[in-house]
Amino acid sequence: MKTEKVIDHIVDWLKTYSIQAGMDGFVIGISGGIDSAVVSALCAKTGLRTLCVEMPIHQAENQVSRGKAHINHLKEHFSNVSNAEVNLTSVFEQFRTQVPQTTDDSFLDLSLANTRARLRMTTLYYFAGLHKYLVAGTGNKIEDFGVGFFTKYGDGGVDLSPIADLMKSEVYQLGEALGIIDSIMKAAPTDGLFGDSRSDEDQLGASYNELEWAMKMSEQGKSTTDFTGKKKEVFDIYIRLNKANQHKVAPIPVCNIPEELK
Known part of the structure; x- marks a missing residue:
């Protein structure tokens, strides 16, 4: 950088x-x-x-x-x-x-x-x-x-x-x-x-360096079956937290009303 x-x-x-x-x-x-x-x-x-x-x-x-x-x-x-x-x-x-x-x-x-x-x-x-x-x-x-x-x-x-x-x-x-x-x-x-x-790290279960690695692997299309041992554990933690917190990461959902209902 x-x-x-x-x-x-x-x-x-x-x-x-x-x-x-x-x-x-x-x-x-x-x-x-x-x-x-x-x-x-x-x-x-x-x-x-x-x-x-x-x-x-x-x-x-x-x-x-x-x-x-x-x-x-x-x-x-x-x-x-x-x-x-x-x-x-x-x-x-x-x-x-x-x-x-x-x-x-x-x-x-x-x-x-x-x-x-x-x-x-x-x-x-x-x-x-x-x-x-x-x-x-x-x-x-x-x-x-x-x-x-x-x-x-x-x-x-x-x-x-x-x-x-x-x-x-x-x-x-x-x-x-x-x-x-x-x-x-x-x-x-x-x-x-x-x-x-x-x-x-106590709360997340992994260090930031480990989670950064997992984020990069996820962005490359890797899955949990691609890893074993500690790497699999870290990758699984990242995927679990990423899915659980999509309500924070994603934009606020808007209920779009169909035109025929207006």
Whole structure:
């Protein structure tokens, strides 16, 4: 990958889109992970106003400290970068007390995790509306179009997606070229939605490098019978997640009414 040229291409794309849309800049949720670090750095390089927002909800301290260190690093290099912190822990806890309690907790943890992401999306759009900014998405290709590892109308609720055509490994290449701080470059990827130490790999059952391989094999028309052992296991995980999350990946279905019924 021609990393520097890809960076220039994305920065030009971001700036052109924002200007043509008549908007004044970007707002990005900062998680302490590589994707939000790279996207915020790309937005900063446009020269347009870039607001980095921290939105902790029972967040692990190392995630918070990485996010703060990244924002400080950006502000040292870009005068157009500003930041805000909105601690949503009390909002989340208040929400939990208001919704009906359930005796079946099979999906409770996942539902509450997705609620965290949707509270953050709402917060980002508050700032976007306040300042005439665009919400910049942080999803990459394997997450957004491969295994659907995002929350619909949570981190999936954005105005534009600058890195959604890049694999996770390619995002790391951009991170290195952009000078993203070491603590983020070396951190295990995590969505941080469950309030514990589980990583993305723990949830997905395979690493991003493995899933990228499986995505490429699927695009080449391979099937589960083409593999054995660990490769078959990884390929099966990818196919299962890809099928299960098509409701996220595919456009929202529209019920078309036949003309004779109108």
